[in-house]
Amino acid sequence: MASSLNETVPVDATKTTKRVYESNILGPDGDKLAIEDMNGRERQIEEHGIQKFNRLGWKRLTIVLIAEAVALGTLSIPSTFATLGMVAGVITCIGVGFLAIYTSYIVGRVKVLNPHITNFPDAAHLMFSKLGCGRFGYELVTVMLGLLLVFLGASHCLTGTIAFETITESNTCSIVFAVVSAIILFLLAIPPSFTEVAILGYVDFASILIAVGITIIGTGVESTNSSHGLSNVNWSAWPKPGITFSEGFIACTNIVFAYTITLCQISFMDEMHTPSDYMKSIWSLGFIEITVYTLTGALVYAFVGQDVKSPALLSAGHFLSRLVFGIALPVIFISGSINIVVFGRMVHGRIFKNSYIRFINTPVGWITWLVTILVTVIVAFIIAEVIPFFNDLLSIMSALFVSGFTFYFPAMMWFLLLREGPITTPKNIALAILNAFIFVIGILILVAGTYTSIQDIIDQYRAGTVSGVFSCKAFSPTSLRVPGLWQYDCHLPIFSAPLDLMSDSPVKQACEACRRRKVKCTSPRPCKQCRSAGLVCRTSIQQQRKGRQSQKTANILSELRSKENVQTLPRETSIYSPSTGPRIESVTPLSPPASGRCQFSRTAGLLSSSLINDCSGYFFSRMRGTVPILQPCGFQKQIDLAGSSLHAYCLVTAFCAFVVTQTGFSVEYDSMNYSGKCSFEDFRGSLITEATEARRHIDPVTDPVRQSIIIAFLLYGCHIGLGNQRNAYYYLREATTLYTASALDDQASSRQVDDDDPSEEGKLFWLLVISERAHAIRRHRPITLQVTSESPQLEDDPNLPTSTAGFLCLVNLYRPFDESFLGQWNGINASCSIESLVQLQERIQNAVPADLDLPDILMADLRVSQQWLRIMIWQLSTTAGFLSTSPTHACMDFRHPLQIAEDLCLATWKLSKQSMETHGIGLIEKLFEVACTLVDVMACLSVAGLRSSGFKLGPQDYLKHLCTLIHDLPGGRRRYLPLLLTKIRQSLSSMIAPITIHLNLQPYPPAGSSVPDRDTLSPIVSSQISLQEGLTGSTSADIHPGSTPGNWMDSNFNYAEMSRIGDKTPEIDEAFLQYSSYFS
Incomplete structure (x- = not known):
C-alpha cells in the first residue's frame, strides 16, 4: 500500500502536500492538525488524496x-x-x-x-x-x-x-x-x-x-x-x-x-x-x-x-x-x-x-x-x-x-x-x-x-390545483408552469441558463380570450394562450369585474373561433326565429379554423325543424313546472346560436334527446332524414350520441357555465331513461360539482341562457338538489350540494304561478333528506332515533297538503314522490329495528306500507295516464320500489289479510293497480314489470296468476297441469316459461304452513319474513340486462 502510494507522489510532493494540507484543514473553528502528527501510512494516504x-x-x-x-x-x-x-x-x-x-x-x-x-x-x-x-x-x-x-x-x-x-x-x-x-x-x-x-x-x-x-x-x-x-x-x-x-x-x-x-x-x-x-x-x-x-x-x-x-x-x-x-x-x-x-x-x-x-x-x-x-x-x-x-x-x-x-x-x-x-x-x-x-x-x-x-x-x-404525491400524471414541456414573478418552465433545470425563468410573464390585464376562458394571460402579446389556440389576442378597454367570475379554459375556444370567422365562413343553413316559438330549419356546423384540438363533425340533418318544435312545445307546455332549467326565450337564443356555437348546439341536441328519452315522447321526426333508415330507438340513440360527442369537444367549465350544468343534467336524464345508472350518476355528479365549485358566481354569464327571468337561477340549484338526493336514496350514493343559509331561496307566495308552487312543494319534500339522513341510510352514521324518523315522516306528509289543487302533471310527481319517500323512511326504520307490533306511532307499524300503498293508489287513480307519462322512467322506478315493499309486507300476511273486505279495497287491489301502472307507462313494461313479476313469483306466488290475468296476460298453469304451448300464450308469459316452469298456484298453507285465520298479530303475520324487508333494491340496469331478452 505504501509503495504504491509513494510511486504516485512527485518528488516535491512532501513540501507541497504539507503546505496545501495545512491551509485546507483550517475551518470556521480554527482547528489545525499538523501533518507531522500523523503516522506514516496516514501521511501517505493524506498526500495521495491532496494530489488527487x-x-x-x-x-x-x-x-x-x-x-x-x-x-x-x-x-x-x-x-x-x-x-x-x-x-x-x-x-x-x-x-x-x-x-x-x-x-x-x-x-x-x-x-x-x-x-x-x-x-x-x-x-x-x-x-x-x-x-x-x-x-x-x-x-x-x-x-x-x-x-x-x-x-x-x-x-x-x-x-x-x-x-x-x-x-x-x-x-x-x-x-x-x-x-x-x-x-x-x-x-x-x-x-x-x-x-x-x-x-x-x-x-x-x-x-x-x-x-x-x-x-x-x-x-x-x-x-x-x-x-x-x-x-x-x-x-x-x-x-x-x-x-x-x-x-x-x-x-x-x-x-x-x-x-x-x-x-x-x-x-x-x-x-x-x-x-x-x-x-x-x-x-x-x-x-x-x-x-x-x-x-x-x-x-x-x-x-x-x-x-x-x-x-x-x-x-x-x-x-x-x-x-x-x-x-x-x-x-x-x-x-x-x-x-x-x-x-x-x-x-x-x-x-x-x-x-x-x-x-x-x-x-x-x-x-x-x-x-x-x-x-x-x-x-x-x-x-x-x-x-x-x-x-x-x-x-x-x-x-x-x-x-x-x-x-x-x-x-x-x-x-x-x-x-x-x-x-x-x-x-x-x-x-x-x-x-x-x-x-x-x-x-x-x-x-x-x-x-x-x-x-x-x-x-x-x-x-385546488395542488397535485398529489407520487402521482403517475403525465408531464409535457408546456404542462408544468410555475406562475408568479418567475414564469419559468420547470422542466428546464433552474440554473440551466437562462435559469428557465420567466419565459412568459403575467400581465396586469388579461386579453379578452384569456379572460373568458379563465386562463392565465402572459406577455408578450399575442399571449401564449392565444397563440397556441389560434385566437386573436386583444384587450378590452372596459373595466372588468375582479375575482373569479367563472371557470376557466378551453372550449369557449369553439365559440371564440367561430365568432372570429363568422363573417368569412359560408352559412350552410337557414336559421330563423318566428314569433310563435323556438324554431330552427336545421343546425349545420360552421367549420372552425384548424387547431390542435380534434374538430367535431355534426351529423347533417339530425336536428330538424319539426323535431325541435315538437320537443320544445312538449317541454314548455308539460315539463317546465318540474324541470325548470330553460325558458322559451332563453332556449330560442340557443337555437339561434346553434349554427355557430358548439356549446349551444350541444345544449339543443341534449335537450331533444332528453325529451325523447326521458319522457317517451314520440316525435314525428323528419321522414326525409330518418324514415325507413332506422328505428325510433336508433334515432333516440343517435341524438344521445350526438350530444355526448359534442360535449366531449367542449370544456364544461367555460363561460357560460350554466349551459354546461344544463347539458350535464340533460345527459343525466337521458341515461336515466336508458337505464344506464352509472353514466347517469357521472353526469349528475358533474352538474352538481360545477355548481358547488362556484361556477355560477358570474351572474352575467349565468343569464346568457335565461336572462329574461333571473329567478330561474335559484330553481336550477333546487332541481339539482332534488335530483341528487333522489338518486342518492335510490342508489345509496353521497351528495355534493348542501342547503345552507346562503343557498338560493324560493319565494313562498300564495299568488305564485301553479308551476312555481308545485316546484316549491317538491323542494320541501326533498329538503329534509340531508347528509344526516343519507349517512344513516348508507350505514355510515349509526346515530338514528325513532323520534327523528317520526318527525321526518310528518314533514313529508305536511310538505304536500291533502287539499293542494294543482294540475295533474304536477300532482303526479308530488304524490308519487311523497309516498315513495315515506316508504324509504319506513325501510330505514326496518333496518334500524324500530318497527313494532304495538307502535306508538303509526309509521313505525309493520303494516305501514299497506297504508302508504293505499294513499298512493287513491292519488294515482285520480290522475290521467298522460300526466304520469310526462315524468318518465324516474316515476316508474318509484312506483316499482313501492310495489316491491308492498309485496314484502304482503308476503307476511295470511290469505285473508291479502283480500279486500266488503267495499273496502285490500292489498291485492293495491298491488294490481301498481302493476297496471308499471305495465301501461312507457318503459315500465319492458324494464320494471319483469322484475316485479319475478319478485312476486318468489315472495308471493299465490298472486302471480291473478296479476297476469289482471294485466291480460296468460295466467300460469295451476298445479299439476301441463305447460301450455308457447304459441297460445302472450309474449311475456311465453318468454318467461323457461324461467318459471313448475310454478304453480299456491294456497295459504303453501305460503305459510301452519297459518290459520284469526288475530292478525297473533297468527296471521309471519314475522320471519320481515327479515327481507328494507333490503336495497337491486340495480335496475343490471337486473334489466338479465331479463331483457325475455321481455322485449
Missing part, C-alpha cells in the same frame, strides 16, 4: 463551469427578446454577461487570497466575521447552499422524467421515469473529483451546443418554408408597444439568472493546481455564455418573431422537440450530478474535516462517500415527487438564495474583504457604486421573487 484533489487546470474548470451554468434554459432566452426587442435584448445579454464576469472575479479573488477556504460557506465565515458573527454566517450559508443544491438535484430529476416522457411518448407511469432519472444522477455523481467530472463536461458542452444549433436551424427552416418566408416574421428592434415596468423587469431578470456561475465556483477552484489561473476560466465562460445567449436569442427571435415559444424548441416542431430533448439528456443529468457532487463534498468534508477519510481514497472513504451521494439522490427524488408545490418552492429557494450567491454576497465580499484603502479614492468610489448596484439587484430579486412565489402557492391551494 489538486489536478484541475483552468481549461477543465471552464468545462465544469459550462456544464453547471449553461443548459436547456438557453432556449428560453428568445422569449425575453420578444418582450425587450432585438436591440434591448442584445444590450442586456452583453451587459449582464460582463456584470457576471465581475461578480465571479470577486468570488475567485476571495478564494485566491484565502486558499484555506473550500466552499462558499467558508467564504461566508470570513465575511461575517468582519461583522462579528462568523459562525452564524457560516451555518446560515451552509443551510442555504445545501437546500439549494438538493432542490436543484430534485429539479434535474424531474427534468429527466419530463424528457423521457417527451421522447418516448409512452403511457408509462412517470414515477418509473423518475426512478430511472434518480439512478442516472447517482451513477454520474460517483466520481468525487471535479477533474473527473470535467470529462463528462465535454459531453455536456457538446450536447447543449448541438441542441441549441438544431433549434436555431429548425426554426429558421420552418420560417423560411412558411408562406411568406422570413420577410413576414414580426420581430422588432424595440420593446413591444405598451410594455410595463413589470414585464420589462421580468424579462431582464430572466437574462440575469442565466449568468449564475458563482454558486459552486469556490468548490471548483479548491481543486485547481494553480488557483490564480481562474480568471482565464471566467473570461472563457463569460464570452461563451454571452455568445451562446445572444446568438440564440437574436436568431430564434428573428426567425419566429413575437410568436416564439418558451422553450424555443417548441417552435421548431414536434419531431425536433423530441430530438432536442434526446440530444440534451446528457445536459440534464451531468448538470444535475455536479450539484449532487458539490453538496456531497460539502457534507462529506465537514463530517471528516480533520480526517484523511475526506479524500475518498480508502474503503471507508468510498463507502461513506457512496452513502452520502445515495442519500442525497434519494432525498432529491422524494422532494421532487412528494412536495405538491415543488416548482414554487424551488422558485422561493432561488429568490432567497440565488440572489445572495450571485449578487449581494459578492457585493458584500468586496466591501468587507477586498476593498483596499479608503473608500474616498476614485477607484473605490466607482467600485462601491458598482457593488452597491449589484447589491440592490440582489435584494430586489429576493423580495419580489419570494413574495410572488409564496402568493402563487396560496393561489394554487385556493384553486
